[in-house]
Amino acid sequence: MAAVGRIAGVSQVTVSRALSDPSKVSPDTLRRIHDAIEVTGFVPNALAGALASRKSKLISALVPALTNIVYSSMLKSFSARLRSEGYEILLSETGFDPADEERVIATHLSRRPDAVLLTGIHHSAHARKMLLGAEIPVVEVWDITDTPIDLCVGFSHAATARAVAEYAVERGYMKAGTISAGDERAHRRKTAFVDRFEELTGSSVAQYDHGSLASLGQGRKGLAHLLDNYDLRNGLIFCSSDLLAQGVLIEAHARGLTVPDDIAVIGFGDQEAAAELEPSLTSVRVDRTTLGLTAAEAVLARLEGKDAPPRSTDIGFEIITRDSA
Amino acid sequence: MAAVGRIAGVSQVTVSRALSDPSKVSPDTLRRIHDAIEVTGFVPNALAGALASRKSKLISALVPALTNIVYSSMLKSFSARLRSEGYEILLSETGFDPADEERVIATHLSRRPDAVLLTGIHHSAHARKMLLGAEIPVVEVWDITDTPIDLCVGFSHAATARAVAEYAVERGYMKAGTISAGDERAHRRKTAFVDRFEELTGSSVAQYDHGSLASLGQGRKGLAHLLDNYDLRNGLIFCSSDLLAQGVLIEAHARGLTVPDDIAVIGFGDQEAAAELEPSLTSVRVDRTTLGLTAAEAVLARLEGKDAPPRSTDIGFEIITRDSA
DNA sequence: TTGTATGCGTTATCAA
DNA sequence: TTGATAACGCATACAA
Numbered sequence: 097m098a099a100v101g102r103i104a105g106v107s108q109v110t111v112s113r114a115l116s117d118p119s120k121v122s123p124d125t126l127r128r129i130h131d132a133i134e135v136t137g138f139v140p141n142a143l144a145g146a147l148a149s150r151k152s153k154l155i156s157a158l159v160p161a162l163t164n165i166v167y168s169s170m171l172k173s174f175s176a177r178l179r180s181e182g183y184e185i186l187l188s189e190t191g192f193d194p195a196d197e198e199r200v201i202a203t204h205l206s207r208r209p210d211a212v213l214l215t216g217i218h219h220s221a222h223a224r225k226m227l228l229g230a231e232i233p234v235v236e237v238w239d240i241t242d243t244p245i246d247l248c249v250g251f252s253h254a255a256t257a258r259a260v261a262e263y264a265v266e267r268g269y270m271k272a273g274t275i276s277a278g279d280e281r282a283h284r285r286k287t288a289f290v291d292r293f294e295e296l297t298g299s300s301v302a303q304y305d306h307g308s309l310a311s312l313g314q315g316r317k318g319l320a321h322l323l324d325n326y327d328l329r330n331g332l333i334f335c336s337s338d339l340l341a342q343g344v345l346i347e348a349h350a351r352g353l354t355v356p357d358d359i360a361v362i363g364f365g366d367q368e369a370a371a372e373l374e375p376s377l378t379s380v381r382v383d384r385t386t387l388g389l390t391a392a393e394a395v396l397a398r399l400e401g402k403d404a405p406p407r408s409t410d411i412g413f414e415i416i417t418r419d420s421a
Numbered sequence: 422m423a424a425v426g427r428i429a430g431v432s433q434v435t436v437s438r439a440l441s442d443p444s445k446v447s448p449d450t451l452r453r454i455h456d457a458i459e460v461t462g463f464v465p466n467a468l469a470g471a472l473a474s475r476k477s478k479l480i481s482a483l484v485p486a487l488t489n490i491v492y493s494s495m496l497k498s499f500s501a502r503l504r505s506e507g508y509e510i511l512l513s514e515t516g517f518d519p520a521d522e523e524r525v526i527a528t529h530l531s532r533r534p535d536a537v538l539l540t541g542i543h544h545s546a547h548a549r550k551m552l553l554g555a556e557i558p559v560v561e562v563w564d565i566t567d568t569p570i571d572l573c574v575g576f577s578h579a580a581t582a583r584a585v586a587e588y589a590v591e592r593g594y595m596k597a598g599t600i601s602a603g604d605e606r607a608h609r610r611k612t613a614f615v616d617r618f619e620e621l622t623g624s625s626v627a628q629y630d631h632g633s634l635a636s637l638g639q640g641r642k643g644l645a646h647l648l649d650n651y652d653l654r655n656g657l658i659f660c661s662s663d664l665l666a667q668g669v670l671i672e673a674h675a676r677g678l679t680v681p682d683d684i685a686v687i688g689f690g691d692q693e694a695a696a697e698l699e700p701s702l703t704s705v706r707v708d709r710t711t712l713g714l715t716a717a718e719a720v721l722a723r724l725e726g727k728d729a730p731p732r733s734t735d736i737g738f739e740i741i742t743r744d745s746a
Numbered sequence: 747t748t749g750t751a752t753g754c755g756t757t758a759t760c761a762a
Numbered sequence: 763t764t765g766a767t768a769a770c771g772c773a774t775a776c777a778a
Binding site: 137139140141142143144146147152154162163165168169171172175184185186187188189202203204205206207208225226229230311312313316343346349350368369371372373374 | 696
């Protein structure tokens with residue numbers, strides 16, 4: 097800035113002002129400064145700016161997995177909204193383990209973000225302490241609780257699963273199985289579904305859990321396992337993701353089974369593909385765009401110091417009925 | 422650090438040393454410092470550290486779209502390798518427009534990253550100038566050129582497409598169509614395929630281009646359009662992504678066509694799902710994990726100042742033969 | 747093994 | 763409308 101100033105014939109401070117609040121600089125010097133910036137190829141140092149102003153214009157976003165479309169699509173709207181306000185997103189994967197998450201949180205906080213987005217509501221005690229100590233807005237998404245660290249935007253996983261169980265029973269399905277990923281939220285959905293379905297029908301639910309990342313292959317394997325070990329004819333399979341459900345459709349087709357007549361399927365997430373499958377997939381829709389947007393607005397409200405945002409926002413969900421169940 | 426030092430009975434500098442190079446501090450004071458950090462909940466300020474040391478330990482990664490698995494899976498190995506060396510990744514979407522990319526590059530450079538990863542080899546003149554001026558390692562991935570800004574790790578899109586055309590002709594397909602996304606690299610693949618196929622067979626290739634993001638729906642629409650307007654019986658469809666190819670499989674099935682007998686399909690990307698589809702999908706494999714890893718190693722070599730990495734690395738590709746073609 | 751002095755490139759405060 | 767000066771919180775060089 098000093099070098100730019102020398103060329104423009106002003107001091108370093110005036111250059112700073114020209115960049116941060118042009119209205120405070122006369123049009124003439126502003127022009128000279130911009131010319132000088134042009135010839136020098138000057139790029140401001142946001143690190144120094146953040147140190148001096150105590151505002152980094154950086155927002156940390158921590159998600160379990162970048163490759164999972166449900167998180168990345170939520171981040172899309174979250175990022176877009178915040179970027180329009182001049183914030184940049186520092187994005188990291190945490191995996192599904194709170195201990196790993198804690199490490200990531202620590203390195204992120206050392207960059208002095210202006211706010212943090214976390215996925216889920218279960219974090220290590222030390223992580224909570226660090227977050228509280230940072231004294232910045234913290235928004236937990238993709239789940240809901242009355243006692244968030246700071247803010248919370250999401251929905252009840254148990255409620256979605258119970259609704260699916262009730263939907264299944266209403267449609268007359270008296271047998272059911274689950275194919276579920278190993279992460280805590282998927283497990284919570286499975287358990288809620290199983291409890292509610294057994295409560296309503298009295299028949300026990302066959303379960304297949306895979307530890308690793310969800311995939312078409314796991315969905316196929318899951319259905320194969322269930323069909324080979326249980327009688328699920330005319331029953332329904334509840335999957336912890338659309339991807340697994342898609343695998344189920346493929347395996348069913350490969351076995352000559354008709355969906356939904358021989359076996360019905362319900363997914364979770366209602367991804368873009370759900371409507372395009374044959375048969376189209378019944379799924380639980382969570383509006384990820386709204387989720388990301390609402391989280392961004394909550395953070396912004398706190399950052400800009402406007403009206404206090406609600407501590408907890410339930411964005412709800414919806415079962416989208418299609419052909420598979 | 423000064424506060425921590427006061428509690429531990431040492432100066433600020435000693436605290437700094439305890440954190441950056443513990444071996445330079447006596448075991449006894451090290452313990453006292455860690456105790457003091459514990460009680461104060463101290464989190465170092467990486468901003469100040471970066472400003473003082475002129476090393477941010479931050480690496481910018483710019484990809485067209487986060488939701489596209491081909492980019493995010495490449496980033497996974499890139500990030501993992503660099504994180505193991507203490508670097509953090511500042512990730513942003515650029516879209517497919519060089520003008521948008523330029524803006525993102527500017528804001529990223531203001532954070533003073535230690536290196537930059539870019540997707541593709543086409544960037545605005547001003548972007549190149551800024552990058553060069555930053556005097557940091559720059560690695561361009563997912564394409565190949567002899568004249569990268571600095572480093573380059575990727576493969577030839579034209580070569581993959583020509584190989585697919587030759588593969589098709591070898592298998593006796595004499596008619597072909599393409600379904601392609603609108604981005605520049607997809608377009609380049611399509612053109613190379615069309616040229617080579619027409620050169621080999623003399624028969625012209627039917628083309629369907631969709632502007633927006635690839636999806637199952639676009640794949641279905643694409644096949645529908647091609648079948649309704651051209652005679653492609655016993656021909657082959659080359660799609661610019663596996664996702665489109667998956668849509669083609671679904672549409673073919675919905676129309677009672679058998680793949681590959683009535684119509685053959687080749688995808689691009691060889692995603693996890695390709696092997697699990699019915700029929701399984703023939704596709705062009707690009708080893709995204711290797712790509713990300715190689716890019717990371719190239720950056721590290723330059724950063725750690727070891728042996729100079731090759732300016733340009735071609736990681737090649739492979740056509741994975743499965744049932745769909 | 748530890749400490750002192752200095753500077754990194756900005757923004758905030760105050761004065762002119 | 764502009765400038766001088768002092769932080770911001772750390773790392774580096776040098777000294778003890």
